[in-house]
Amino acid sequence: MSILNYNGGCVVAMAGKECVAIAADRRLGVQLQTVSCDATRVFQMNDRLFLGLTGLMTDVDSLHNLFDFKVNLYTMREGRQIKPKTFSNLVASTLYEKRFGPYFSEPVIAGLNADNTPYLCAMDLLGAPAKAEDFVVSGTCAESLFGTCETFFRPDMDAEELFETISQALLSALDRDSISGWGAIVHVITPDGVTTRTLKARMD
């Protein structure tokens, strides 16, 4: 069994018109045993940038703390907020530093650029980035998420439509994966702010 499937969990991010949404499940397990239903794998880095981390939970936590630290130092030194593409590069370099003993986590970065256009990027555990205009997925049910997102996505959705679409895509994919689930959380980022909602989902 792969170490990336040990704790379970998944993250998906989708772009709309001047908005992005990022969503994740809330299960933390030890192989097939569920240990917690309120695990957090999506973290806010600043008011227009979110980072989602899947894979081994200990590495999710470690990377979250490491990136909080690095972003804080960047903000102090630069006197401005970090741009999504710069943060993306930072994440990629941090992961590649551990090329021969990697962090077992595959991040998803979702943010809004200064001109309010969406920015999406997914990475593998070694830091190889893959930017996308439509959606990015990561986690144990990534294949199912590819299927649902590819079918349900349309370009230029507004914040409400984007929320509905990403929720349905996530919930449908979750229900076909035994090690993801136990609730879901969705953040929608617009130029006016962030709206966070938890979804009513099958608790199994």
Place this chain on the structure above:
Amino acid sequence: MDPLLRPGHCAPCMPSALGAPQADVFDRMDVRAAAGAFGAAPVAGAGGALQASFSPYQDNGGTVVAVAGKDFCVVASDTRFGLGYSIPARKVSRNVVLTDQVVLATAGMQADTSTLHKVMRTRLRMYQQNHNKPMSLTSVAQMLANTLYYKRFFPYYTFNVLGGIDEAGEGFAYGYDAIGSHEKVKVVCTGSAQSLIQPVLDNQVDGKQLQMGADPPPALSLEQTVDLVKDCFSSAGEREIYTGDFVEICKITKTGVEIELFELKQD
């Protein structure tokens, strides 16, 4: 010795998870890599030592879907024949029309698919001759399960889906595993893009994930079902390398089977 385990009548292991490197029936296996994979000490030899290996199985990919409605059934499969990272053929049929009310679609290994279809057609013809009537969907479903289980210890590497209209005029589908375990359902999908398509069918046909207390979704008509199936295959073709080229869609109604060919991307 157990007669069911006669030598030559047992399969060596099914295709390994090594994927592309050992795609074909006759391949060269890197001795050191393979030994490492089985946990044995690697063989010390000249760099790149190779050993010929034979596996009776091949994974040719492909995805099959069946969605049944009130009085119709849609059975669809892609037509790409893949091998490792190559595409030897783009228009290979995975469907066989067994009677004018029953269609069998099969993904997995193409050689076993062809043979299984030939065996099923032959047995159905014999039934027709002996009983002077075509086999019903329920009977074909059971016969397919028996045919697959007959080869329990050297299976057909096939993932089957059977769709049609039963004797009461209602549409149904059956999903199978490689050795004949089957289930009667309204919606089923199997093959290389199963994990991509199944959640979409759960959401759109079964209406899972709707709001609590909301009405169940309206039953889809034949045209809506065909459109949904085309959408599913388009999405799968985007994100899955073994699915693409064309989709052969069989629409089964009480008047018979109509076949439509739908184009997908060739990349």
